Amino acid sequence: MTTPLLSVKNLSKTYRGPGGKDVLAVRGVSFDLAPREILGLVGESGSGKSTTGRLVLRLEDATTGEITFNGQRIDTLPQRALRPVRREMQVVFQDPYAALNPRMTVGKFVSEPMEIHKITAGRTETRDRVADLFKQVGLDPSFMDRYPHEFSGGQRQRINIARAISISPKLIVADEPITALDVSIQAQIVNLFSDLQEQLGLAYLFVAHDLAMVRFLCHRVAVMLRGRIVEIAPTESLFQNAQHPYTQALISAIPIPDPARERARRALSYTPDEAALSGELREVSPGHFVLQA
Ligand SMILES: Nc1ncnc2c1ncn2[C@@H]1O[C@H](COP(=O)(O)OP(=O)(O)OP(=O)(O)O)[C@@H](O)[C@H]1O
Ligand SMILES: [Mg+2]
Structure with missing residues (x-):
């Protein structure tokens, strides 16, 4: 391990x-x-996925608990001591336009973290690096002097991703980064996340609700319900052998691309009760944990 x-x-x-x-x-x-691992975080609205992401990023302080990143306890670090940690941990949010600054060129926006962390020496080097980043996320480098409103949703999310990888982080927390995008381009952005993870050796904490996408992208998946993780497992183990009734209900709601099987699909309903939310995570098969009383 x-x-x-x-x-x-x-x-x-x-x-x-x-x-x-x-x-x-x-x-x-x-x-x-783990380093280079993609952990998906799924669950109904309000189950605590975004809050978990914000706590990990120290955008908010936890009420209790410990967060260790790169071997260092970061939950107890004062904000001013977080700067080196922030270099290693970046974020991509759901709404690509809200994340951008409408009055800043997208090139400047992408270069900002490098300037804050003093990574490049001078303007020419910064521009070269921004051009490389644009290419890496599938954008034409000549777009760098344009403003956010000139781009489509998918392009805007590519810009946010370029900024997130600009300072070579080890971890990206992505909070529903494709949910707000046109369905036709969601797969492209997921593929970009997948390619960058391999090329750059990134780890992701990936909040999502499209389970088919999660199955494609993630190495492991954690299912949240009302603030709790009710099941966490390697992706295929979760999809083929879901144990918690809530996970089973979530999976039963995924449409099947094959029409005959889709017609036979029965969505399970599940109403959580306190009993299903108490107990502790127990290992039912290697790496597969389920909340059990
Ligand atoms: N700043 C806040 N103040 C008060 N309550 C909050 C705040 N942020 C989140 N909550 C509450 O905490 C719970 C978890 O919210 P969170 O945003 O983490 O859920 P989520 O799983 O990300 O949901 P969604 O899928 O809708 O994004 C919800 O009940 C939410 O209303
Ligand atoms: Mg959320």
């Missing part, structure tokens, strides 16, 4: 909801992510 790149132990986040009622957004979440 290699040393994990990221290790999360017993992570929790409680928000004060409307009327002072506590919202347990994340409850006792633990997982490891």
Whole structure:
């Protein structure tokens, strides 16, 4: 077993909801992510996927838990000590336009992290590097002096990805990075993530809800329900042998591309109760863990 790149132990986040009622957004979440590994995070809306991503990135502070990145505890680091950590950990969000600065050329936007971290020496080197990054994500380098509104959604997400890889991170947290895109180009962006992972040896924490895409891209998958991980397993083990009724329901809802089999598909319904959310993760086959009482 290699040393994990990221290790999360017993992570929790409680928000004060409307009327002072506590919202347990994340409850006792633990997982490891190996270098070069893609871990998918799936589950219904509000299950705590984005919160988990934000906690890992230290965009928010956890209520409890430990986060170890690259062998270093980062949950206890003050914000000012996070700068070297931020170099190794980047983010790609769902809405590619919101992430961009409408008044900044996209080339400048891509170069910003390199300037903040003083990676390139001077303007020429920066422009050359930006041109390389544009090519790497499938954009024409001559576009670098244009503004975000001149690009399509898919191109905008390519720009965000170029920025994320610009300072050679080890980990990218991607929060539904294809959900807002036109269906016809989603596969292209997923392929780009896949290619870059191989070429650059990146690890991803990949929040998604398209399970067919998750099956294609991810090495392992964690299923979240109401703040908990209810099942985590190597991808094929999860899809072929789902154990938790919630995972089974999620998988039964995936359309099958073959019409005959699609007609025979029966979606399972599942209503979670507290019993299904208590207990602990138990290993049912190698690397395959299920929440059990
Ligand atoms: N800043 C906040 N203040 C209060 N409650 C919050 C905040 N952020 C998230 N929550 C609540 O925490 C829970 C988990 O939210 P989160 O955004 O992590 O879910 P998600 O799995 O990413 O959902 P989605 O699939 O809709 O993006 C939800 O109940 C949400 O309403
Ligand atoms: Mg979310």
